Amino acid sequence: MTELAIETRGLTKQFDRHLAVSDLDLQVRVGEVYGLIGPNGAGKTTLLRMLATAEEATTGEIYIHGERLKRDHTNSSLKQRLGYLPDDFPLYNDLTVWDYLDYFARLYYLREPKRSRRLYDVLELVQLTNKRKSQISTLSRGMKQRLSLARTIIHEPLVLLLDEPVSGLDPIARMQFRDIIKSLHEAGMTIIISSHVLSDLEDFCTSIGIMELGYLVESASLQELYQRLSHQYILIGVWGKLEGLIEQLKNYPQVEGWEIIPQTQKVRVQFSGSQRDCAKLLRKLMTENIAITEFAPTQESLESIFLKLEHKQAS
Structure with missing residues (x-):
């Protein structure tokens, strides 16, 4: 384990x-x-x-x-x-980037020459090496957040x-x-x-x-x-009419439903099979002479799963 x-x-x-x-x-x-x-x-x-x-x-x-x-x-x-980065940790705007990190490195008892090597390493990691002599007050919000992360990991x-x-x-x-x-x-x-x-x-x-x-x-x-919680979908596009594709989908066991996307030659298919089953479906459609122009398996996003669970908890 x-x-x-x-x-x-x-x-x-x-x-x-x-x-x-x-x-x-x-x-x-x-x-x-x-x-x-x-x-x-x-x-x-x-x-x-x-x-x-x-x-x-x-x-x-x-x-x-x-x-x-x-x-x-x-x-x-x-x-x-432990390294902890809260959402409201203050920065000392009158310090340079280097002096700020050096201050925290000293608090963790990092000694030379290890301290300087560690400062250069974390600055490179957070992409602030060229800003090491800049005052913190001149940094963008994104740079300040990366600097905060560097401070959080300075002691490894x-x-x-x-x-x-x-x-x-x-x-x-x-x-x-x-x-x-x-x-x-x-x-x-x-x-x-x-x-x-x-x-x-x-x-x-x-x-x-x-x-x-x-x-x-x-x-x-x-x-x-x-x-466990995400539905899988396949976006299938065809050249020509959709009737032949629909007839094939009706007979495929892992197809749980579909919807035709308006004003397109595409169908959004809800699919319960594995990736291997997806490949078998594509092969089946091609052997039946369905002119496939697009075949794109997708899953529900994490946001969709979260909203689904939220709805389940509320009910």
Whole structure:
């Protein structure tokens, strides 16, 4: 069984009369990128703050690589395995990029020459090497967010906790940040990232957790979620009339339904088979002399799955 990087048991956080996180059991394997999604107020930020020891749990336990994580001073070495980027961490605008990172590197007791090497490494990773002498006040929002990430990983943590890191960024800045996360994942880092931009999570997450009113209502690998909750569709285009295609679809067992796209020679087919079954369907249509101009299997997006689960919870 793959080692767990993060495990919580009965994790609960109560603020006066408000239950922010309730009896939460979470398991994240080593090397995963775990996407945490849910509406505002679902408890995502509170969960991340407890994992980062920035918030004390009311009840429950947290384990990092099998070792109990406590908020007191008894396991400082364990806390150094964590990197936490909250959604509102302040930057010191009067410092240069280099001095800012150097300050945090010193806080983690990085000594020369390792400290300078590490600064150059993280600046290259976040694509800010040419900005190392610039004042932070002159950076764009996307650059500032990448700098915040560099500060978060300066001490080479094993577990990275990111709270809405792409919130408010433009599409290019989101893409740059996403590429950095992919690089960290490829290097073996375990990452939990919360986000409202579900299309970004879909691109690089290995597992997804869905929170609702403090509860973890769903936690599974992205592949399992797709298999269990996502419908597969095939967009099929033909040259000529659609009648021949429709007749063939009626007799194919994995075809669960279809709709003709108006003013086109295309049909959107709901399909329950595997990729191999898709290939067999295409071969069947071609042997029946159906003039195929387009054959494009697609799946429902993560956003569609999330909305489906939201509707199920509401009903």
